[in-house]
Amino acid sequence: MADVQHIFIVGSKGIPGAYGGYETFVDKLTEYHQDDIRFKYHVACKAEENSEFEYHNARCFKVKVPKIGAAAAIAYDVLAIKQSIAYIKKNKIPHPIVYCLACRIGPFARKFRKQIHKLGGKFYVNPDGHEWLRAKWPLPVRKYWKYSEKHMVKHADLLVCDSKNIEKYIRESYAKYNPQTTFIAYGAEIRRSRLADNDEKFTDWLAEKGLKPKEYYLVVGRFVPENNYETMIREFILSKTSKNFALITNVNESFLDELKKKTRFDRDPRIKFVGTVYDQELLMKIREQAYGYFHGHEVGGTNPSLLEALASSDLNLLLDVGFNKEVGEDTAIYWNKTQGDLANIIEKADAMIETEIKALADASTKRIADAYSWEFISGEYAKVWVK
CATH class of the missing domain: 3.40.50.2000 (Glycogen Phosphorylase B;)
Structure with missing residues (x-):
């Protein structure tokens, strides 16, 4: 059991069935690794009730999220990490990796990293794009995103950037924290459609x-x-x-x-x-x-x-x-x-x-x-x- 690397993925809406960027990423990652005995994935899924199911050999755990408007996304990540930490403790999982997608929970990052480290684990983050630049967010929300991003960068053991430009931005903007980064892009299917031209x-x-x-x-x-x-x-x-x-x-x-x-x-x-x-x-x-x-x-x-x-x-x-x-x-x-x-x-x-x-x-x-x-x-x- 000690040889298996357990990876807890938090921050996507869950799998299967949702078609956002993070959801497709988690779906494909678990699909391509489903027969790899080195890894066991635990994927948080936004849901109406707490329960579990298996998909692509991943343990998918449902996280019930309170209906609190815009703050629900933050609450979801916080609850998902808390459930992950509780599971790691209960099952005595060695050297777990908790991988958080997006920078929503910066104010809690230091506390969670300490708890994960205490269990012998690592806290990894995917910083996403410049969320604080998006026009859809009102100014106070943009300020929160920027503040949150700073704290996620500061406390992550590793930042996995899906763009070289994002990686460059993280390294330059937060140089004083000496962030550890790596670049792994998002993926795509390269096959042709199964439909014929005259379908x-x-x-x-x-x-x-x-x-x-x-x-x-x-x-x-x-x-x-x-x-x-x-x-x-x-x-x-x-x-x-x-x-x-x-x-x-x-x-x-x-x-x-x-x-x-x-x-x-x-x-x-x-x-x-x-x-x-x-x-x-x-x-x-x-x-x-x-x-x-x-x-x-x-x-x-x-x-x-x-x-x-x-x-x-x-x-x-x-x-x-x-x-x-x-x-x-x-x-x-x-x-x-x-x-x-x-x-x-x-x-x-x-x-x-x-x-x-x-x-x-x-x-x-x-x-x-x-x-x-x-x-x-x-x-x-x-x-x-x-x-």
Whole structure:
């Protein structure tokens, strides 16, 4: 038993079934390690009651969270770590690792690290992206995020950063704490969709949305200002492309109304808000059959939708920021927020010949296979666990 490394993962909503970045990460990590006898995972799952079940050979423990609004996320992490510590004590688990995803519980980090160390364990943290920069948070919440991040960095035994840019930021901003960091990216599937090009599920979806294969540009992502929907829509309207622009996103009515007023996109029939797609095979097929993919995210680390686009879509047009260039390197085309820049790039993309597009498509898929496949990422985590 002493040879088994127990890893307690706290901070995702849980597995299976949730499709956020952290949830997909935990799902894939436990899937790829389910037959590895060196590791035993214990995964916290947000729930209505406390109980346990097994999934991918991981022990999934449900944590009942009080209904206290925005503070529920903090309470969830605190309760999950408390349950983990109690389990470690009760079962006399040697050298456990408690791995906390995101920096929500900074005020409690010192206390928890002391308790974990007392049990012979380590406290690891994934600092996520610049959560305190996100426009969705009011100022007091942003201040809390920044304060919390500082204390998580200060008290973590190791910070596992999913972006080199985040790692650089942590090392420079918190140099006085001499943070121990390592870089392990987020992962992606590199296979093709199981749906055929003529599968009814896909062709019916296209017909319903008024789209044709290779005749639409695509974006998939959360409907928030820092993902630059306004710039993408405004520039698309400016361009002379005859293709459509399909936006797969969970629409927020107030932000949608604001965009409508600013861009008048409702007057352009090419712009189509097509709702959400939770069927992963269908979403993969939609990406594969897009003419081009837009990525406007400028806050956060390695973004899951960017990896999936580079793995699946032929032509990727990315906002020119460090996070995106780090991942895409020379396998994508980059745009900035200067008026006319993206519109001009769209028209150039329309004029590209098949061999140029294929060269970029092959290069971006290889880039993901080499550095971001789930198999590779789970192997990198194994190295960290057995240190």
